[in-house]
Amino acid sequence: MHLIMSKKKKNLPDIHWLYEASVQNVDTDLDFGKRVYQKHWKRKPLTVREDFCGTAKLAARWAQRNKLHEAWGIDFHQPTLDWGVKHNVSGLTDQQKKRLHLVCGDVLEAETPKVDMTFALNFSFCVFKQREVLREYYKRVYQSLNEEGLFVMDIYGGTESIMAKSDDVREIPGLTTPDGMKIPDFEYLWEQADYNPINHDTTCHIHFKVPGFGRIEKAFTYEWRLWTLMEIQEILLEAGFAKAEVYLHDFDDEGESDEIFRLRKTYENVQGWVAYVVGVK
Numbered sequence: 397m398h399l400i401m402s403k404k405k406k407n408l409p410d411i412h413w414l415y416e417a418s419v420q421n422v423d424t425d426l427d428f429g430k431r432v433y434q435k436h437w438k439r440k441p442l443t444v445r446e447d448f449c450g451t452a453k454l455a456a457r458w459a460q461r462n463k464l465h466e467a468w469g470i471d472f473h474q475p476t477l478d479w480g481v482k483h484n485v486s487g488l489t490d491q492q493k494k495r496l497h498l499v500c501g502d503v504l505e506a507e508t509p510k511v512d513m514t515f516a517l518n519f520s521f522c523v524f525k526q527r528e529v530l531r532e533y534y535k536r537v538y539q540s541l542n543e544e545g546l547f548v549m550d551i552y553g554g555t556e557s558i559m560a561k562s563d564d565v566r567e568i569p570g571l572t573t574p575d576g577m578k579i580p581d582f583e584y585l586w587e588q589a590d591y592n593p594i595n596h597d598t599t600c601h602i603h604f605k606v607p608g609f610g611r612i613e614k615a616f617t618y619e620w621r622l623w624t625l626m627e628i629q630e631i632l633l634e635a636g637f638a639k640a641e642v643y644l645h646d647f648d649d650e651g652e653s654d655e656i657f658r659l660r661k662t663y664e665n666v667q668g669w670v671a672y673v674v675g676v677k
């Protein structure tokens with residue numbers, strides 16, 4: 397991660413706050429998983445694992461939501477986990493903290509007790525660029541699940557996902573951090589710097605522009621293989637999942653996602669979409 401500010405400004409907001417506010421909506425993700433879990437297994441899920449958990453916002457929220465819930469989070473980057481413990485876990489009650497377990501490890505190796513739902517969000521599994529490695533990861537997820545288990549991941553696509561572009565700007569509502577820092581409304585900028593049509597490798601950056609603080613260039617950079625929906629479904633089945641399902645949104649009058657995710661078999665080849673892909677054990 398590189399922080400190159402256009403002007404030197406002090407007290408720059410922590411990029412993790414900006415990231416969480418821009419790209420995470422953990423209640424929407426958890427509600428989606430719960431709804432699909434109940435559809436398949438006719439009961440409420442109780443245990444959740446968040447792979448590539450970063451600041452563990454989703455795992456912490458699951459532990460917080462119900463006293464019967466228990467959650468695990470896995471990430472191999474200890475400083476990000478530490479940030480999550482400080483900012484997402486410290487506000488939990490002692491009981492909630494006891495039901496949250498953070499593991500510093502590689503998702504290809506780490507062991508956890510079996511859970512009802514495993515999540516891998518914000519396209520994180522795209523770090524695995526070889527089919528064999530992705531299949532190995534999916535096999536490990538399969539093993540991490542109870543017999544009544546569900547794996548939820550997300551992926552983006554559309555005609556504009558396979559081109560270099562840097563015009564994706566969203567205005568994000570400001571926030572006040574728990575330690576009292578006021579962050580004004582700011583801009584989230586998604587740049588697809590490079591896409592190689594031969595192997596689907598893509599390099600993407602997240603930049604932020606915060607009024608009064610300046611531009612935070614390349615706050616986060618990702619080197620991914622942009623997997624297709626069909627590849628993901630096939631590899632889930634190869635890894636042992638009984639079913640692979642794709643849930644996609646429609647569009648509102650402004651052409652934005654309506655955020656209602658429905659099971660789809662066909663879809664218009666639009667400019668951009670974000671799908672949940674579900675593996676049913």
Ligand SMILES: C[S@@+](CC[C@H](N)C(=O)[O-])C[C@H]1O[C@@H](n2cnc3c(N)ncnc32)[C@H](O)[C@@H]1O
Pocket residue numbers: 419420447448449450451452470471472473476501502503504516517518519520523
């Ligand atoms: C895009 S962030 C996802 C953060 C958050 N969970 C979300 O949904 O927005 C990717 C995270 O995956 C972690 N990561 C990448 N490869 C990993 C691996 N093989 N095992 C564990 N964590 C990994 C990185 O340290 C980083 O925190």
